[in-house]
Amino acid sequence: MYLYETLAKYQKGIDFKKSADYNFYVEHRHLFNSIEMYRSLFDVDNEFDVIRANIIIQALLNKKKIEELILYAYKKSYLKTEEALKFVDEHINGLPYILEGANKVFIPIFSRSINEYYSSKHGKLLCEPYNKLFDDFNSSCIDLFEVYNFELYDSLFTKLITVYKDENIMITYHFDFRTIYIINDQGRLDAKIALFDKYLNKPNYDHVIERIQPVIERYIDDDKDGMLKALADKKLISEKLINKIKHNDFKRIKALERKAR
Known part of the structure; x- marks a missing residue:
């Protein structure tokens, strides 16, 4: 050591506190107030914890973006189901994700099975019990670093x-x-x-x-x-x-x- x-x-x-990574962290760290499991990352004192925190922040931003797209496509627009599915797919392509086979994990604070609803089964998120994930999702959070480990760092969730x-x-x-x-x-x-x-x-x-x-x-x-x-x-x-x-x-x-x- x-x-x-x-x-x-x-x-x-x-000086990691002058980096773009740290600026992104400071701008968005308020999001940790909504996620009990990772609230300790509201204050970090080293650059690797900034990297880890930013993975979670980006996951939360992905979640918010996908949910906004789903609400618009399936509820506020006049799109048919197939059109709504295509609309969401087209607009989430630019978000960071982990690729596992043919499946994309956009929100690694959730399990692989929950991520399927965000990546390919969008309409079901508007139905019980999945619609609870919009606002009450703490009980569904996982230890993403243990579950996804290397895949997190070998993705666009970081600059590594x-x-x-x-x-x-x-x-x-x-x-x-x-x-x-x-x-x-x-x-x-x-x-x-x-x-x-x-x-x-x-x-x-x-x-x-x-x-x-x-x-x-x-x-x-x-x-x-x-x-x-x-x-x-x-x-x-x-x-x-x-x-x-x-x-x-x-x-x-x-x-x-x-x-x-």
């Missing part, structure tokens, strides 16, 4: 770029935050690798996805020294910061040895 905390501490020029994925972890990169995120199979953050520290002279931000590949390979191999070397070789962190990390590691090991005597 010390390694990742040090990289974050010395990262240069990144997936660079590696297996059954246990997903590794992504965020260009605005200049950080690698390692996400576990429950959709939670295992670690983050902040790049471009303040000691790095004339940082080069080009072709980052290609340059982080050897870093990720060493991380997967649990090769800390190899990962540090790859970070330095690809000019992603400075030699000075690496030396500082190694020096502090040496001091901590010696302190533990003295304590064990």
Whole structure:
């Protein structure tokens, strides 16, 4: 953990509270007042929680938009049922979603079965008991990060770029935050690798996805020294910061040895 905390501490020029992601979050975080399960995300103190919060916010915005379209198409317009279905389908295509086979999940705070009504069975949402989802939906909310986990982050619900994925972890990169995120199979953050520290002279931000590949390979191999070397070789962190990390590691090991005597 010390390694990742040090990289974050010395990262240069990144203030997540000045990012577009954070501005979106601040603009819409009042929506958490309507969703009990995730009310704790009304206040966040790190950029990964902003990413997570924005997934939920976008899900709520999708819900509102689809419901407005359904009410218009099926109740306020003179469209026939088939025309109403087509109208809603055409107008929800631009919304972020998760694709599971042929099914689109527009509202990941809900189960896959409920999402079917929002994506393809619109008319039934106007009938009992589904019409209760419009206003009274808290009891239908799920732990979306555990249920959908990797799929959430590998979608347009975030700006993350997936660079590696297996059954246990997903590794992504965020260009605005200049950080690698390692996400576990429950959709939670295992670690983050902040790049471009303040000691790095004339940082080069080009072709980052290609340059982080050897870093990720060493991380997967649990090769800390190899990962540090790859970070330095690809000019992603400075030699000075690496030396500082190694020096502090040496001091901590010696302190533990003295304590064990």
